Amino acid sequence: MTAELVRGQNHPLRETRLEITVSAATPVLSGSTAGETLRLDPQDACVHRFPVELDAVPASEERVSVVLALPPGVRFGAVAAPYVAVLGAGSGAELASFTIDGLGDESALVALEFYRRQGAWKVRAVGQGYAGGLPELLRDLGLKPEPEPKPDPAPSAAQPVAGDASGWSMEERLYNQVWGMFEDLARTIAGYRSAVGFAESRLDQELDRALSDPRTRVGPAAEAARDQAMARHTDLVDQARAALDRDLAQLTAEAEVVEPALPPAYAGWDSPVWHGYSVPEEPSMAVRVGELHLPEQPALRIPMLVRLPLERGLWVDSAQDRRRGQDVAVALAARLMASYPVGAYALQVIDPSGSASAALAPLVGSGVLREPPATGAAGVTTVLSRLTERVDLVHMALRAGAPDALPPDLDPAEQLLIVNDFPYGFDDRAITQLRYLADEGPSAGVHLLLIADREDAHEYGPVLDPLWRSLLRLTAVPDDHMADPWVGHAWTYEPLLPPHGSQVLPLVLRQIAAARQAYGS
């Protein structure tokens, strides 16, 4: 006896081991849900048969629904009404059936529902459709759709994504991604240069060979040999260029998504993130100290990220442009300050001749620099002695295994010492102290930022060579002195300065000063 159900009608069930048959005019997905479990028949087909074991349904679940879904773009109103039948698995008898008609825009529906009533199961014809398809249906039933397995995208067509590197945090992933781009660019250019170099040496050899052979030295044979050699050269260089262009396009696309995603410490001054800058709660992992590029693609600039805390001091080489060197150093100092939480980074300045007062004005005016720049030989001595003593104390405490035993008046913040016009105003003792700070300071939280023209110190001779070597040289103007760690190309370093007329630097410094006041420090 078959019960032909109409929408809303219910019917008692004599069996609990059931088989459901779904028939539709087009292939559909079908399955059953119980509680939070959705069991879909793996293939979509016009006819489905699947079992429903009502005895196996956990007691906590009140209902089991039979659902149908059409492929995207198809709606039930456009196809013949699907038909669902409930058969007893033991008897094979058809217990109930339901033709789901009267549907329109819906592309998913709940056909039947089995539910408990006084210890027994009943079936109800539901026929509830969902225009939003399976996702809407599952939401309505309190289920989340399982993410569909996506086919692997072809590697060449992969869209670059910011943060597409390993790491525990987005910051670390971006750091690794930028370094990955740096390495990729270094290597792709190495491959290109190697190919072009080979093409050139092969051309030379072939031309030499043609000349040394009497048969091809002159006349049409010579021309043909030369043309052939040239064509081979052009062909190889073109191929190398095509491979390079492919890689450059990919790296450029990556840079375009990565740059806007960089946090302030990693970003250029022209990035909008600086306008939303607020003092961070944790120190940044690294800081951008410049940009690097190679002549093959000057527009593709790699952010030069240096880990924090700085492991070596910085030297802004002002030989080319003194004032610009000071500006670069001030922008760097502001960026370093901005990379640390309130009270974790402090600035000291030695400007013996006072020649950097114009450049230092933003630091002084904002109050970020607490004490005025130290001037004269006396100022040099005072600041250096204080920092030397600090390094000594920290090292003694560390050696004694008692890092907590530092004097209470010792500022726990990392110290950045800017020295302008080095070695002006320095005597031998001060030089020794500065060298000591360059070597021993970083491990005790004292970092150097020298603004200097090496020529000014030439009378010291080779004594200062270890000092220069121990510092990371940054130039005031673009200069190709930076080597990568993989292939050793000469990269053009470009310092970071806020765009002309930009107020971003005073804005950031004001934020830092205001945050300090808010913390009462």
Added chain:
Amino acid sequence: MTVNMTKGQQISLQKSDGGTLTAVRMGLGWQAAPRRGLFGKRTQEIDLDASAVLFADKEPTDVVFFQHLVSNDGSVRHTGDNRVGGAGQGGDDESILVDLQRVPVHVNQIVFTVNSFTGQTFGEVQNAFCRLVDETNGQELARYTLTGGGPHTAQIMAKVERSGAGWSMTAIGTPANGRTFQDLLPAIASAL
């Protein structure tokens, strides 16, 4: 399908579905020297080294070995020096990965070599093998057994070279003697 290659045999690195290979790995495995009793630490270790030399026409342009783990262009990478060998159960102890799509256009041959850095001949090394694997699916393309290879300390294993738009591989299997790949360059040159 694994080909147990014999000397001079050439196989095209075409996949069975017609696509060409994009990445191959040369794997080298051997069994560590057995330790003998109390004085085990005096047992000689066996250190085999895998190297890959990149050639443009017959001119070496780059080499990947334990002191230069990545070719400058980044297409060939050594996964690191293993100086003692493994259990000899078939796992690779050293691997060199080649991203064939990224190999610079002028490089048309890559030669793989194996040396015994510690000087044992292949006659003395247990369970040594060298194999070429399709890195995209882990399928073994070719395998060479080194053990019982006779009284020499190095072998020019195989070369991968451009053929048409793709690559093909030739088993070389020439014995040679030498501590590192530099000693092998004359032997390699004759195999190009």
